Amino acid sequence: xxxxxxxxxxxxxxxxxxxxxxxxxxxxxxxxxxxxxxxxxxxxxxxxxxxxxxxxxxxxxxxxxxxxxxxxxxxxxxxxxxxxxxxxxxxxxxxxxxxxxxxxxxxxxxxxxxxxxxxxxxxxxxxxxxxxxxxxxxxxxxxxxxxxxxxxxxxxxxxxxxxxxxxxxxxxxxxxxxxxxxxxxxxxxxxxxxxxxxxxxxxxxxxxxxxxxxxxxxxxxxxxxxxxxxxxxxxxxxxxxxxxxxxxxxxxxxxxxxxxxxxxxxxxxxxxxxxxxxxxxxxxxxxxxxxxxxxxxxxxxxxxxxxxxxxxxxxxxxxxxxxxxxxxxxxxxxxxxxxxxxxxxxxxxxxxxxxxxxxxxxxxxxxxxxxxxxxxxxxxxxxxxxxxxxxxxxxxxxxxxxxxxxxxxxxxxxxxxxxxxxxxxxxxxxxxxxxxxxxxxx
Amino acid sequence: xxxxxxxxxxxxxxxxxxxxxxxxxxxxxxxxxxxxxxxxxxxxxxxxxxxxxxxxxxxxxxxxxxxxxxxxxxxxxxxxxxxxxxxxxxxxxxxxxxxxxxxxxxxxxxxxxxxxxxxxxxxxxxxxxxxxxxxxxxxxxxxxxxxxxxxxxxxxxxxxxxxxxxxxxxxxxxxxxxxxxxxxxxxxxxxxxxxxxxxxxxxxxxxxxxxxxxxxxxxxxxxxxxxxxxxxxxxxxxxxxxxxxxxxxxxxxxxxxxxxxxxxxxxxxxxxxxxxxxxxxxxxxxxxxxxxxxxxxxxxxxxxxxxxxxxxxxxxxxxxxxxxxxxxxxxxxxxxxxxxxxxxxxxxxxxxxxxxxxxxxxxxxxxxxxxxxxxxxxxxxxxxxxxxxxxxxxxxxxxxxxxx
Numbered sequence: 001x002x003x004x005x006x007x008x009x010x011x012x013x014x015x016x017x018x019x020x021x022x023x024x025x026x027x028x029x030x031x032x033x034x035x036x037x038x039x040x041x042x043x044x045x046x047x048x049x050x051x052x053x054x055x056x057x058x059x060x061x062x063x064x065x066x067x068x069x070x071x072x073x074x075x076x077x078x079x080x081x082x083x084x085x086x087x088x089x090x091x092x093x094x095x096x097x098x099x100x101x102x103x104x105x106x107x108x109x110x111x112x113x114x115x116x117x118x119x120x121x122x123x124x125x126x127x128x129x130x131x132x133x134x135x136x137x138x139x140x141x142x143x144x145x146x147x148x149x150x151x152x153x154x155x156x157x158x159x160x161x162x163x164x165x166x167x168x169x170x171x172x173x174x175x176x177x178x179x180x181x182x183x184x185x186x187x188x189x190x191x192x193x194x195x196x197x198x199x200x201x202x203x204x205x206x207x208x209x210x211x212x213x214x215x216x217x218x219x220x221x222x223x224x225x226x227x228x229x230x231x232x233x234x235x236x237x238x239x240x241x242x243x244x245x246x247x248x249x250x251x252x253x254x255x256x257x258x259x260x261x262x263x264x265x266x267x268x269x270x271x272x273x274x275x276x277x278x279x280x281x282x283x284x285x286x287x288x289x290x291x292x293x294x295x296x297x298x299x300x301x302x303x304x305x306x307x308x309x310x311x312x313x314x315x316x317x318x319x320x321x322x323x324x325x326x327x328x329x330x331x332x333x334x335x336x337x338x339x340x341x342x343x344x345x346x347x348x349x350x351x352x353x354x355x356x357x358x359x360x361x362x363x364x365x366x367x368x369x370x371x372x373x374x375x376x377x378x379x380x381x382x383x384x385x386x387x388x389x390x391x392x393x394x395x396x397x398x399x400x401x402x403x404x405x406x407x408x409x410x411x412x413x414x415x416x417x418x419x420x421x422x423x424x425x426x427x428x429x430x431x432x433x434x435x436x437x438x439x440x441x442x
Numbered sequence: 443x444x445x446x447x448x449x450x451x452x453x454x455x456x457x458x459x460x461x462x463x464x465x466x467x468x469x470x471x472x473x474x475x476x477x478x479x480x481x482x483x484x485x486x487x488x489x490x491x492x493x494x495x496x497x498x499x500x501x502x503x504x505x506x507x508x509x510x511x512x513x514x515x516x517x518x519x520x521x522x523x524x525x526x527x528x529x530x531x532x533x534x535x536x537x538x539x540x541x542x543x544x545x546x547x548x549x550x551x552x553x554x555x556x557x558x559x560x561x562x563x564x565x566x567x568x569x570x571x572x573x574x575x576x577x578x579x580x581x582x583x584x585x586x587x588x589x590x591x592x593x594x595x596x597x598x599x600x601x602x603x604x605x606x607x608x609x610x611x612x613x614x615x616x617x618x619x620x621x622x623x624x625x626x627x628x629x630x631x632x633x634x635x636x637x638x639x640x641x642x643x644x645x646x647x648x649x650x651x652x653x654x655x656x657x658x659x660x661x662x663x664x665x666x667x668x669x670x671x672x673x674x675x676x677x678x679x680x681x682x683x684x685x686x687x688x689x690x691x692x693x694x695x696x697x698x699x700x701x702x703x704x705x706x707x708x709x710x711x712x713x714x715x716x717x718x719x720x721x722x723x724x725x726x727x728x729x730x731x732x733x734x735x736x737x738x739x740x741x742x743x744x745x746x747x748x749x750x751x752x753x754x755x756x757x758x759x760x761x762x763x764x765x766x767x768x769x770x771x772x773x774x775x776x777x778x779x780x781x782x783x784x785x786x787x788x789x790x791x792x793x794x795x796x797x798x799x800x801x802x803x804x805x806x807x808x809x810x811x812x813x814x815x816x817x818x819x820x821x822x823x824x825x826x827x828x829x830x831x832x833x834x835x836x837x838x839x840x841x842x843x844x845x846x
Contacts, residue, residue, distance in 0.1 A: 022742045026735050033731065105505030105698050117504050117698045177505075204646045207802070210717070232508060242546075242626045245594040245665075312802055313721050316479075320728055323472050323794075327732060330465035331739035337458055338746030393720050394713075429457065 001359075002366065009367035013374075016339065020371070023335045027375025030328025031415045032382025034321040039383065039407045040390060041318045043400050044213065044310045048192040049132060053300040055094075056130070057261050057269065059087055061280050062294035064240040065253070075294050076255040077200035077307075078237045083283070084257035088124070092275050093261035094268070097126040098223050099197050100257045104230045106219065107175045108163045118159065120176070121217040122226035122234075128154070128185075130262050131197065136160070138170035138185035146222045151229070154185040154220040174219070179229045181221065190216060193400050194309045196300060197260060200237065202307025212309045213397035260300075273297050325418070332371075332422040340364055340430035347430055348438025361431040368423025369416050376415030383411060448775050455747070462743055463783040466819055469736045470787025471794045474815040476725045476732075478795070478807050483722045486649050487715040491538040491707075492605065492638030494575035496676040497529075499683040499706040500537045501690065503668045505698035511667035514694060518670055521693035525685045527678035532569035532671040533662035536562065538640040539710035541703055543669070544595060545645070548623045548630075550612065558612050558623055561654040562641035563596060566671075567662050571603070573673040576657065579606060581619045581634030584659035588633070592660045596625060600658050601633035607653035609635050630656065643714065648803055668697075679706055736819075737826040744772065744830035748837075755834055756841030765835040772831035773824060780823035784816045791815065 013020045047053050061083050062075035078100075079087070088098050099121060106118035127133065128140040141152045153174060160169055174181045194212040202209050221229065227250070236243075236254035243252035263269045276295045284292035298306060340347075347360055383403065391398050452459050501522070506514055515533050522531045536543040544563040550556040564570075568589050576583075583603065590597050609618035609632070621632045641655040660666060674682040683706055690699050705713075748755075755768055795807040 019742055019745075022738050026738060029731055029735055033728065103504070115505060115698050117700065206644070206646065206648045208717075242594070242596075242628070313717065316798075316802055317721075317724065320472065320476065320725070323468065324728060324732060324735075327465055327468045327472070328735055330461055330468065331735055331742075334458055334461040334465065334739055335742045337461065338743055342746060342750070394716050395720075425457070 001362070005363045005366040006370065008363055009370045012339070012343065012367055013370065016342075019335060019339055023332055023339075023371050024374045024378055026328045026331045026335070027372060027415060027419055028378025028382055030325040031375060031379025031411060031418070032386055034318075034325040035379060035383040035407065035411050035414065036386030036390065037314070037317045037321040038410070039387060039403060040314055040401060041310065042404075042407055043193060043402075044314055044397060046193065047301065048194060048196045049300070052132065053196075055262050055264055056300040057093075057263055057272065057297050058300065058303045059259050059261060059272070059276050060296040060298075061087075061276060061283075061289070062291040063253075063255065063283075063289060065290050066240050073291075073294060074203075075291075075296060076238065076240075078255045078258045080253070080255050081250040081257055082288075083279075084259050087259055087276065087279060090275070090279075093272055094264050095126040095130045095262040097124045097130055097260050098257055099123045099127065099260065100223075100234065101198060101217060102226075102230050102234045104177045104233050109173055109175055109180075111163050113163065118176075118218040120219040120221060120226060120230060122221055122223045122230075124223050126262075127197075127220070130260065131192075134188040134190055136186045136188040137168040138183070141184055141222055146224060149225040149228065150222060151179060151181045151225055152184045152222065153181045154187060155183055156187050156216060156218050156220075157189045158215070159218040160186045176219065176221075176229050177233070181229065187216075187220075191400065192216065193397065194304065196304060197258065199304055199307050199309055200258065202309060205308075207308070207312025209307070209309055209311045210396050212307070213400065215396075269297070329418055329422045332419060333425055336368060336371075336423050337426040337429065340426045343430075344433050345438050347433050348435045351433065351435035352439055357431040360433075361427050364427030364430050365420060365423055368419050368427065371423075372416040372419025373412065375419060376412040379415050380408070380411050445774060445778070448771060448778060452775065452778065458743055458747075459779055459782075462740065462779050463786065465736060465739055466780050466783025466823070467786035467790050469732055470784055470815050470819055471790035472732060473729060473818065474787075474791040474807060474811045475794050475798060476729050477815070478811055479798075479804070480722045480725045482804065483718045483725075487718050489640060489652060490638045491640035491711070492574075492576055492636055492653075493538055493640075493707065494673070495538075495707040495711060497673050497679060498537070498574070499672045499674070499679055499686070500534075500540060500704060500710070501670045501672065501683075501686055502541070502700040502703035503670075503690065503694060503697040504700050506668065506694070506696055508664055508667070510696070511664045512662070514697070515662045515667050517693050518690075521689055522670065522672065522686050525682055525689060527674050527682050528672060528686075529675070530569050530573040530671075530673040532567055532573050532673075533666055534564060534566040534570050534669055534671045535666055536564060536642050536669060537671060537707060537710070538642060539707065539714040540642050540669075542642045546596070546625045548625050550623050552624050552629070554624065554626065559647070559651070559654060560645050561608060561656060562645075563602075564639075564641075564655060564657045565592065565596070565660045565666050566657065567666075568659070570671055571657065571659070573671055574657075576603070576639060577637040578603070579635050579637050580617075581632070583634055584657070588659040589661050590659070592663055592665050594628075595665055596628040597658065597660050598627070599629040600631075600660070602630045602659075603634035603636055603639075603657040604632055605639040605653040605655055606635055606637055608655065611654065630658070733818075733822055737822055740776065740823055740826035741829060744776065744827050745833075748772070748830045748834040751834070752837055752841055755837045756839055756843075759837065759839035760842040768837070769831050769835040772827055772834055776823045776827040776831075777820065780820055784819055787819070788812050788816070 060075040063080040063083055084098055088096050101121050103117050103119050105115050107115045124146045125141055125143045145152055169183050169186055172183050195214055199212050234249050236256045239254035241253040263272055280289055280292040280295050283289040387401050390401050519531045544565055547560045548558045550558050571583055588601050613621055618632045618635055623630050639655045640652050644652040672686055798804040
């Protein structure tokens with residue numbers, strides 16, 4: 001029966017080409033607009049580490065000693081040096097890593113290129129296995145390198161291409177500021193979305209959070225040795241007191257280091273929660289903390305949600321696009337109604353020859369679905385154009401934008417579903433046509 | 443023109459009428475709010491930064507050793523001054539639309555109890571005030587004695603010049619001259635007020651805080667180096683900046699030029715607002731597509747109705763209706779449907795605005811957007827129905843006599 005209805009639908013669509021084209025166009029434009037924004041939304045709001053993010057947590061304590069009058073009781077977004085080092089050094093989680101980013105002058109003595117400013121991530125050996133960072137050549141440094149302050153570095157695929165033309169550069173030397181550092185690993189191309197391990201301060205960004213989707217750093221160094229190499233080059237996230245002139249950042253009342261921990265089970269999570277609460281209480285007893293009760297342990301996705309990582313413009317565009325799709329659907333309902341009612345005579349004959357209401361309904365729905373499918377093809381083309389336009393925008397995440405398989409399927413599912421929903425009302429109307437009345441007017 | 447028969451006919455097509463009206467209502471709601479968003483964005487990009495943007499450029503250096511900062515400043519200032527066409531070279535910490543440098547929370551009392559907001563300090567040498575071209579509206583410009591050495595990241599005590607916008611925020615309605623504020627132990631007194639002074643970028647609190655800036659006179663030193671303000675005739679500026687960028691390699695080979703940040707202020711401004719412009723462009727695209735789809739819907743349904751009523755039209759023509767009567771019939775019908783849509787649409791537009799206000803910190807939709815939106819949709823409806831209505835008017839009376 002479906003084949004017959006399909007054939008009927010094609011004949012019907014061919015009969016009034018203008019009306020068919022209008023309907024297909026309306027659906028295509030609506031689908032194109034909404035899928036373009038939905039694809040961007042999907043890419044920006046996704047889980048950067050699927051399957052693993054649930055085991056990653058972001059410990060927070062409150063080192064501030066100022067009794068902030070309008071204290072919203074949310075600890076600082078990152079940690080002060082001492083808390084970070086002590087929590088990390090306790091090794092109470094399955095894996096734990098420190099992260100802080102800075103920039104510094106970089107030259108490669110063996111390569112004839114002008115000095116450039118590179119971004120450097122100061123981190124620890126656990127960073128790479130913890131966040132599934134892929135290596136092209138070599139590998140991570142070892143835990144003892146963190147302790148021994150070894151002058152080693154891992155570089156990004158991008159930097160390796162710029163400096164060494166993509167060749168295996170393990171064992172080569174980089175000059176970072178005034179120190180020589182040996183390359184032990186080169187990353188394969190790696191572009192987490194968002195750059196989750198650096199997300200902080202989203203609540204102060206007024207929705208302009210596009211920078212959370214920036215590219216990862218060029219250089220990765222063991223935390224302790226990077227502090228020596230780029231001494232004075234680190235910037236605080238914020239300070240609860242103005243630091244003394246000339247004081248080292250490590251000793252100043254500032255927060256600038258983030259800590260990530262991996263906790264494999266719910267028991268470990270609650271244990272760790274207790275551990276940081278105990279740590280804060282102990283620090284209060286030592287007179288270092290004032291707000292000891294103010295500790296947090298959000299999971300990665302909770303932390304990303306709290307920071308509202310998806311830029312508000314993107315969210316606004318998505319809303320707008322769906323309002324637009326809704327308008328296109330109303331349009332399609334109206335046009336389908338016109339189309340089906342115009343065929344009242346034909347439907348009357350079918351009913352008189354014994355077709356049930358259900359059969360007429362099915363026939364109309366097949367036709368609506370076919371229009372949706374055609375609209376989906378148009379919508380797919382328009383989505384590709386839309387995404388191409390987004391890629392041309394000066395956005396930090398422009399290079400991330402592409403249509404993946406999930407969104408490709410979503411286009412057609414959404415198009416067919418939307419047109420079937422739009423077709424339901426006109427189809428019901430058509431199936432209620434009284435055969436007698438129609439036959440009389442023939 | 444009698445409206446009653448039109449009503450009666452519409453009541454026989456309740457569903458189709460309602461669908462078109464709902465489509466118009468949604469279009470009206472989206473149209474009004476999208477237009478309002480565009481206007482809000484465009485207004486933000488029209489910001490008066492208070493400085494002579496066309497005549498200014500900046501150079502930013504990184505990667506130098508802060509122990510050499512004083513020597514670096516001297517080399518850069520004297521080196522860049524020799525470039526033909528250069529009117530002024532100044533040491534400054536930041537420029538409007540550039541990178542944030544000295545951003546700090548201030549309090550209106552020494553004890554730090556009364557929080558005033560997070561503002562940007564422009565720390566600059568004696569050349570900068572004139573080079574920026576700031577427009578003083580009250581008080582005095584910084585004088586030679588005001589430029590003090592700076593041992594920390596702010597001077598211990600300084601007479602500053604603030605923007606009118608910041609003065610209004612800190613002391614609404616009061617005379618700001620002589621007023622004081624603090625950033626912990628650092629103390630500031632307002633010596634002058636300028637009409638406008640944009641900071642590098644707006645902070646927490648949105649675009650309304652873009653002018654929370656204080657011009658702070660200081661002497662360059664280890665804590666103030668690396669960023670330079672260049673002034674030249676607007677016609678020479680691109681060449682002067684190019685020469686300056688090239689000269690850096692010779693004057694200060696030990697530094698790295700931050701290419702992204704070393705631009706004319708006009709270029710930085712363009713970059714600062716590009717996201718707003720892109721958003722406005724996208725909204726215009728949505729509006730055009732929206733109007734197009736709505737018009738297509740009206741054309742489609744009106745064509746259907748015309749075809750369905752060919753016989754009735756023929757009969758009306760046969761018993762004396764003129765072409766004009768038929769044309770007006772369909773125009774009136776469209777007007778009534780669109781009006782119904784607009785009435786619903788205005789309510790919907792307001793509801794949508796309330797939603798945007800809570801979720802996106804958008805101001806309230808000004809009421810005059812509603813009649814403008816209504817007018818646009820009436821016009822669109824009439825344009826869309828014109829084609830089918832003309833076809834209806836062209837139906838010959840002889841149709842009435844056929845196949846009865």
